[in-house]
Structures are given as structure tokens and as C-alpha cells.
Amino acid sequence: MALVTLLLLVSPVPLFALKLAKVDPFPQEASRTLGLAYHINGSYSMDRVEQAVQRVEAYIEANKERFDVDTYYSFWVADDAYTRLYLNPRRKPPSRPRR
DSSP, X not given: OHHHHHHHHHSSHHHHHTXXXXXXXXXXXXXXXXXXXXXXXXXXXXXXXXXXXXXXXXHHHHTHHHHTEEEEEEEEETTEEEEXXXXXXXXXXXXXXXX
């Protein structure tokens, strides 16, 4: 029982319940992060999945400026793969002089 009480006290759940941690489930600001989930039909060797991911990464790398990509991160297992793209911070357009 003491272990359960300890886990409840140190978990982030009480912080949300007491409104000590703020979470916005519907943020108004657009994210500059994109996720690419690979839909792999069947089960393949790690080498084959890695080749597919590397092919996508090569395309991203060749088009970083075109897609405004700052960095990217991929991970994969035999039946799943995912690439996360981090876009460059949005730049404010230059202000026009008033007439």
C-alpha cells in the first residue's frame, strides 16, 4: 500500500489534478514539428526497414531547404518506423514602411 501511495505522490497525475501543471490540449499556435509514420505491411528484417527509412531520409536531406527542415530523427523496428521532422523556426516577415 505504501508503494502505491508513493507512486501516486511522485507521478505527474496529482500535478494536473491540482492544476499545478498547465497543459493545453488544443494549442492555438501551429507546431513546427511533423511526424511521418511508415505503414509497413507485414514483417520485414531490420535491414530492409532501415533501407526504407534511409531512402526517405536521403530525400529529406536533399530537400531540407525546400521543405524548411532544420533537423530530423528516425527510429524503426521490424514492423514499424517513424521519422520526426523539426522545421526551422518561423521567421517574422519584414515590416513594410508606412506611407
